[in-house]
Amino acid sequence: MNTNTPSHTPPQSLHPFNGTPDQIVASDKSIQNAHKALLNVIVAKNTPKTATFDSILRPILLLEDASAQEKWGNFMYHRVSPYKPVREASRQASLRSDEYEVDCGMREDVFRLIDAAYATRDSQGLDEESLRLLERERRKYIHNGLLLPEGPQRLRFKEIRRRIDQLCGEAMEHLDESTAGFWAKPETLEGVLGKDIDIIDLEQGVGPEEGKESTRRDYFIAQANFANTNAALFQEIVALRDEAARMLGYPNHASLRIADKMAKTPETVDTFLRDLVERTKDGAQRDIAQLLRYKRQFCQEHDLDFDGRLYRWDRLFYDRMRKNAEFGVDDHEIAEYFPVASTIDKMLSVFARLLGLVFVRLSAEDLARLSPTGRAADVLWHDEVQILAVWDDAESGSGFCGYLYLDLFPRAGKYKQDMTLTLGPGCIAADGARHYASTALVCNLTRPSLKKPALLKHEDVVTVFHELGHAMATLCGRTRYERSLDLPQDGVEIPSAMLEHWCWDARVLARLSSHWKTGAAIPDEMVARLAGIKSLHATLGLQGSLVRPLFDLRVHTFASREDAETIDCGVLYNQIEHDTWMLSGPAVVGMGMNWGNLHLTYDHLLSGYDAGYYTYCWSEVIAADMFYSVFQQDPLSRTEGQRYRRLILERGGSRDLMGSLCEFLGRETNPEAFQRKELVSI
Template identity: 30%
Template sequence: MPMSTSSAAKGTVLNFNLSPADIERRAETLVAQGKKVQDGVAAQTNPTFANVIVPLATRQNEQDADYSVVTFLQNVSTDKDIRDASMAAEEKLDAFEIESMMREDVYKAVRAVFDNKSEVASLGPEDRRLVEKMELVFRRHGLALDKDKREHLGKIRMRLSELAIKFSRNINEGDGRAVLTRDELEGLPSDFFEGRATEEVDGQEGFVVTTKYPDIIPVMKMAKREETRERMFVVEGQRCPDNIPILQEAVALRLEAAQLLGYKTHAEFVLEENMAKAPAPVLEFEEDLRSRLNVLADKEIEEIEALKKADKQAVGKPYAGLFGWDYRYYSNLVKERKHNINDEEVKQYFPVKEVTRSILDIYQNMLSLRFVKIDNPPMWHADVEMYEVWEATEETFIGHFYLDLFPREGKYNHAAVWPIRAGFDRPDGSREYPVAAMVANFPKPTPSAPALLTHDDATTLLHELGHVFHGICSVTKWALFHGTRTERDFVEAPSQMLENWSWEPSVLQKFAVHHQTGEPIPEALVKRLVAAKNEGAGLFNLRQLFFGLYDMGIHNTADGKVDVKELYNKLYEDIARFKIGSHDTWGIATIGHMMGGYDAGYYGYMWSQVFSADMYASRFVKDGVFNPQTGLDYRYEILRPGSSRDAMDSLIKFMGRKPNNRAFLKSIGLNEASSN
């Protein structure tokens, strides 16, 4: 594999070794520097692009990394004092940004440049877009309102920032746990128990099972006892009770803010900047898809019901319906029986180190890049790996990224990518290079085996690395447009497109090797995996639609009369088609998207799949998944522009036409050829 190691990284290497006092000082410095820039802009008597827009955008360029580092540590540090300091810093910085967006004197200067049509027309495309975007951002923060309304809006924004930070902290630190005996965990493989913490339960050895992904997902998929799965469903569903009133308050405040600005609903406010533009197309898309998926789901429910009824009959118990704790277990059972697919068999071919290395190799070849692993880099935890990124055929540095793949106490407990630093042009013409960090929670090694991934984990790795390289490969003049800062309902498309690689036989046989023998995954097993790709697609995608329709349900209301907990439970049963039972649960409390930037935007996961499927089918299937020119076109037309142009323009450049939904429908098992 063309990946080497180096003892020192190129570019400006960031320092994550900060004490709580360091974090506090850095936040104070960022505020002081920002205020100085804004005061200078406000003092301009003859506002121009050079003395107003450039200083404001340069401040974002230069402060981006410091801001990201001090706020990122709350998600990855093992030290609670550091996590708390990071959260406090984020509150301070968010408060300052909200105050900044409410400064009428700064907005007047920006507006004067915006209104100078001859100067704006003389600018290059990205600079002109910068002026338009900056004016729009100020206007959406209420600068066209009178003073009283503007100040009230500022207070709402401040409170929403506080609520978002608390919501996230509760999820990161609010893991649930249960202690279960080996009998209660019947069906789990032997390596599930290796190295696991134990506690005595009624005189028996009990195993600690948490709600972190490497624990709860295998239990929900493989535990034979319904009581065990039900117990873990409830443990997960009763996490973070404090987040329910937080979300309830946030929904009300978002609506109030939107209506102050003249929008009917919060969704209307958010979608104005997205590809969808308004709630109506989103709801039409989701409801149309729901009706199509229900046709598939009807058949899947019949198969699952038959299995559960047989299980109940075997133990002489009545069948009472399908519940949330049945979904993963019986869906997995159907896949095993119909396609002879067993997760335990499959994961033997997915050792995390080898899979990661091979997937990085695929990205190197596709994007014409070269990665260099850094020895003993400065980082926040010993598990973290750091890589430089170079052009494949020349000594041109591109950026660097971090991989933090395993769970630990207090760490962010899903999978995500943080764009730590945007690339940008310095005033002297030199370049600052991008940095991204991928954080995940894959299974850790056991005493008898290395860390082994499921096929789903490998797909997640491909997806999240897609976000990493969207940031690394982006080249823009201004941080505001860099990488994944695209329209919210497009941002997932580039990463979703790369998920297809985990279903390509020729690709799978490159990165899936047995952890003991080193033999590539057998062709027969690959065929069974690919054949099972859309098994359960109706129910799986209905679950995604459930989250999207719930999101619209709480954010597209004009009267604010919505109970966030009650609506979640109702729609879960109506759309996802599994019952919650008599338990008092509040599953929405741990869905970070609703407070983490995806409000009125969760639909984007499925909306953007239309684009990802079309990109894949129209170019990579047609030209060959290993075609180097296709990979370069993807890098230069989709990843490189970031949001310096509209996403639709990038799609047309890459595909040579506007997108349609034919490939998308086929990709989820709906073979009807229709276009949107």
Template identity: 40%
Template sequence: MGSTFKKPPQAPPLFTHTPESLIKDTERLIATSKALQDKIVKEVSVDNANFHNADLPFAQDDNKMSLESHIIGFYQAVSTDAKVRDASTEAEKLMDDFAIEASMREDIFKLVDAAYKKQKDDTSLDAESRRLLEKDRKGYIRMGLGIPAGPKRDRFKAIKKRLSELSITFQKALNEENGGLWLTPEELEGVPEDVVGGLMKGKEGTPSEGKLWLTFKYPDLFPTLKYCKNAEVRQKVFVANENKCPGNVELFKEAIILRDEGARLLGYPNHATFRIEDKMAKTPKTVDDFLGDLRKRLAPGGLKEIEKLKELKKAETGKADKYFLWDHRFYDTLMLEKEYQLDQQRISEYFPLQSSISGMLNIFEELFGLHFVKIEGEHRDQISETGKGADIVWHQDVQVFAVWDDEGEGGGFVGYLYLDLHPRDGKYGHAANFNLQPGFIQENGTRRYPATALVCNFSKPTPKRPSLLKHDEVVTLFHELGHGIHDLVSRTIYSRFHGTSTVRDFVEAPSQMLENWCWTPSQIKSLSKHWSYLTPEYTKQYKDQATNGAPQPPESMPDDLIESIIRTQHVNDALFNLRQLHFGTFDMLVHEPASHEDVEKLDVSETYNKLREDISKLDGPEELGEDYHWGHGQATFGHLIGGYDAGYYGYLSSQVYSADMFYTVFKKNPMDGKEGRRYRHTVLEKGGSQDEMTTLEEFLHRKPSTSAFYKDLGLE
């Protein structure tokens, strides 16, 4: 990672919006787009319509609009100001409503359709423009313009608008969810001190005096489920977390009913058929067969893993007739410690957040020919259009990097990368990559550079220690950074194909492939650095804390510790994948009912919990006499409302592609810069600008195969 600062050719975006300006800017963008649509309809006729006058202007308008619209919608995930978050949500709703209106304009569809029919004879069109025209035309048909005008089409439009509203409300409830439980320090026995020490304390003279507030945010929830020795407390926390956001239960049900109705209006047998026809899988049958086959292959392994975990539970508690959902993270962690000598706490001491990030960026530099320069202090003022460095970030904790090509790749500017890594109230609660501004070719032929943000929730540093990552958090960070790199190095003509704008059952593959670097001994070593070496202050802190004058540990991770990580890569893998299979199967089940009445009658919570028990084989509260309505996990499942509907299987099917790419090309030498650059140019650069199967076959020099995936899982 370089430190030499040079001014990028494009200023970074500004984050100076107010609640008022968010709405005003949105209204301006919508008015500009609408004026363009009316102008084209007035000036172009079906007879003279072609790509350049009937479709290209909208793509260019899309490009320009996306420079502002992504950021306008981004505030709801990151702003500390509730008014700004509310305005961002409201603005997104306005944009969604407008997008629905625009994509249902028959007058424009007729022009695009005419242009599409003529383009076969137009030799001047490049492949990406042809793809754009084809996708745009198909988009209008998928938005109901194949339905004759009248009550049916009006109903379809109303469904689309309501679905957009449901999605926004559902996600907002998840982002702003602030529930938790008051627990005594005794109840939290076993939970790491750095977690317990960070919990809010109850006020004196109130019923919560002497207790601690445990939230459902990941940095509180996961360590509690992994380390809390009291099974009743784990059960209480697990069940409470499955019951958060109760308002989302109705929203989820309404969404699957409306999706089904909408798909049937378009002439599809169900929503899954409608969603999957454009993806790599093409049909629900392909997906169902894949999930069914995987389930058959994984089930015996899952049962075997449960038997071993039950033995461990019996050794600990003296009884183990049942193995509960809230047992799993605890005994999984215990097994890793006892049988594999995996010392999570000791491992995390070698992954301080900041040096882990530097290590990861170094890997990407070497592999893809990139150069990351952190922008701090006065350099922020120098590149900000307002001259104020604070204006180029949305929160003071955010880090900004200018990304350049190295000399071998031409030395040009690539884009901006932002890292927002710690939890805050009102902030998006998982780990994700958000595109802030896509890259594309501008009308004058010059390139517009992308900006992308990683939003994560890792624990904050304390005065005595930096933020330390568990190994699974290192994998998460590397995965999300993989999406960020995809977003940065993509080179497409149009913003709509930029970066991670691929089909949903391919989008995870590039990031999943990069996770393999976190399981390679040489890479783990290069990523690691014991926190006591970071600064003289930390060295002193370590020595002050060390018991009996123990010596300072080695600076990079010792081989025996690395070995203990590698040995655990596939421990309880079947159970992990069965959990993913539960999500994927549930998603397909609710989106391919036999009839509309079936989805209306569906008891969603019962279906979710029954399926989980059937597939994951873990016991739930139903084993303690509760009925299947003890929790509603679907109400906390943002993916199925936010774009992964009838698409969650993509996490598993992308793994097929990612395993194939890694084993075929990188396994023998993960740091092969020549292959890294070939991967950058063949796969990442293309974004969604060509058929994803073509991209994959070009990189592999053959059709993809499932063999590496099953071998990796020990199933072949």
């Protein structure tokens, strides 16, 4: 970390995290009551003729910003609090907030004023941030059906929305509660490592890369059919989405969903995905050839027939075989070079250099001084949490940026995934004073043992650096309103996806690493083996990953209502996979196209990524363009880091993100760097 630490006290106190269940409930109700009262006042004092951004939306935004820290603090507890009653109160508060926001989004009296303010937007002299917020707010109400005439049509739309929510909830519950498994006799599990079979727990699963070919095939088919209960639900969901979109004047559901994203239209997404498919063909063929070498050798050694095909259920089996034979990367050996404490400090030092920041770890005395109660414990939800004050460095003006919380290790009741949460917004209050951001890195890293400190596997290094990238976006944001920091769904992962490239660069890894015993940096040959693993069959893997977004786009761009109601989604998915991925699938061995329902085995199309699955590969392509075009020569360039901060992080979603990216790159984005550097066959 940067040691040139400011000696002055942060200008903003820390938020308390000592709430009780009753306090959380009361706070949640108070926030909603204040919001509802403001909406009522706005409606009472304004008419469509007098409605402007300043009289309608600005007061709402200012109230939301003023209450955001308390509101998000209430919701934070259910992910991190060690106390079950507090977690449950927080969870219920979050659900009530969601319900309240749905109700607000259906207020026709407020929408009439928003719509009227939008109609006169050109005469109001609005800046880009305000105009984008006004457009987004109006679109929200329109997507809720408020432009539909009252009567049967609007009632039908509301009925569709309720039914979709119900069906998605049921389908996700089926996935969450599934106990589906695959049983196999020990003699069929050829290749399974001894550690994978626990004599105490005979139900421990094995992955698709293990076992005889027939066992792998049977496992694959079983895995593709474990969620068949959701088949009828999904068919109804996509048909209802299509009907609702057409009612709102869109040709299909994807057009509705993509309109406010970077891509803008389904046609743009379709062109993007099909271009990637074409770019993967040569490399995927080379990857298959390499894997077939190992399959041929394996078949010869085990007196098995070799038919010259690489099947879906073969890929991971021979991928692991080649990985072990040619690269021999030991995750635990690599982890020795990345102790948690020093590695995170070194990560922060990289961000300090790039972005012009200073990170100051706060002591117990600092916490007490900054606590509203004067007690350090009251600003922590758990005693393991660390808080850092974040400042601009002297060259950047020495201004305060906000607080970074670190909650790194697992415990009972804590959210199981690694994530970054915004605890308080960076925004400008009604009196013109700046409110500084707070953000938390919440992880479940392996705890220290009696013999070793806590260590990070390389995949953990990538994850933590990625999540810290989200934290830097929050801390460096300089928008007027909190809402403006939000990026479109297909842009939110681009900055952090770009930063993942730092964790594969030998220069950066040398800077981040320090062997827990000797202090030595990670050896170059070990980094080279890591790089080999990254490139191993990457093109074939990408080609396979395009199946889901292609299917997602297809089932949300039906040509007609009849298609939406009659096309078999399982057959459609299997056909797309057959046409896209160059591996041989079940159809080749006589199973036709009705062999499984892989589209039902993941929840993305039920939980907000409908017509949005493309965002994963979209982000990877743009992130690679940014890194290789700007940072590859010097990943620690302060000059480029400052440009990145100014043009991307500070603006957030207050300006068109694609425009900001083009300004950063000096041209339009393109996939050339991604293909040249990432789609490499070895």
